Amino acid sequence: MAHPTGQKEETRARIVENARKLFNRRGFSEVSIDEIMLAAGLTRGGFYNHFKTKDELYVEALQDFAAMRESEHRRALDEGISLAVRVLESYVSDDHRTDVENQCPLIALPSDVARAGPQVRDAYERVFRALAHVFESGVSDAEDMSAREQSLAIASACVGAMVISRTIDNAEFAEEICLAAKKYLGRINGWSASKPLQ
Amino acid sequence: MAHPTGQKEETRARIVENARKLFNRRGFSEVSIDEIMLAAGLTRGGFYNHFKTKDELYVEALQDFAAMRESEHRRALDEGISLAVRVLESYVSDDHRTDVENQCPLIALPSDVARAGPQVRDAYERVFRALAHVFESGVSDAEDMSAREQSLAIASACVGAMVISRTIDNAEFAEEICLAAKKYLGRINGWSASKPLQ
């Protein structure tokens, strides 16, 4: 080893982070390796010291996000915090809509992922499961619908509202959709910011 | 005019239709003009007799879909048919999920459109408004939420369920999400296949 310990890992992480942000903003195939490396303060050629292919980086970027979210949720759970309300509030929000770089990839990349390989799709599914899991703990089993079923519907509704509002050009209408969805879901579940569960 | 009347229009429509299906399946930038023209039984070079750029075709494909849906809805309205239930049933369904080529572009192309120009995004918005409009007629104003607000939430929830379930690799899970969302939305609104509104 003729290099400082951990430097390679740090560089790799920097590439992944910059890639995630660029992918979020402009999509997988529209972002070149050149751009990613430049954003990370490096040059084209070095990419292949870290990744075998561009696809491998894509998987990595999604897994990274999934792991981050999972550990956030685990931490909150350990502290006994009920997340359902606060996740709904922050996920389906104008801040989240406009913060493109750090947006949830469920929102930023659905079409890209739908056409990608199984590893990429698995990583995406993992992010979705984490989101649904949060809601599952915020609802109760009902006679005609299990908490799990409800959580899948709620999570996909959150994603849908954000996907649509990110795609709509008209900011006012985008915001309206965002707010309507938040209100609708909160109302159904008896959730509100002022009256959090537990 | 040294050519049969309407032939050029017919050819153009064939190109648009094939493009729409290919875009739905694989996305805008992943489909080449060569492929589209081949699918329409023509060769590369002729494309520019019909369109100035590839982007123009993209707009056309979306507008075509929007117009089709709008006229379908108008026809149903004229016949006094309430569409909310039947659109929910058919939109959030496994048939719709797997029929990739004829799928609603709201589901197939959100990320692509989010990065496209204003004309493309306007055409996409038009498709969404048509969907929301259908639901608006199926709900009533409530004390805390107008019918319009509810319809935006419902429409975006439908799209979300389908976007997620199309992206998920695992068919069983995809189907579960689809069914859960349909059940959830139907139940909230007192809609069911056996008990349609009106």
Add this chain to the structure above:
DNA sequence: TGTACATCAGTGAACGCGCGTTCACTGATGTAC
């Protein structure tokens, strides 16, 4: 009705360009002695 001509939808080769990937090289830094 028959013939010469004009039109233009469609053809296919060619062009630039950008991108993913490869590769020979560099030079800073850790290690052996």
Add this chain to the structure above:
DNA sequence: TGTACATCAGTGAACGCGCGTTCACTGATGTAC
């Protein structure tokens, strides 16, 4: 402690390839006479 050497993360030129777009050409068909 000081010096020679080995390593390997990072560099940047070069490669193929595919794609959007252009363009000179073709040939079937409608029109003029």
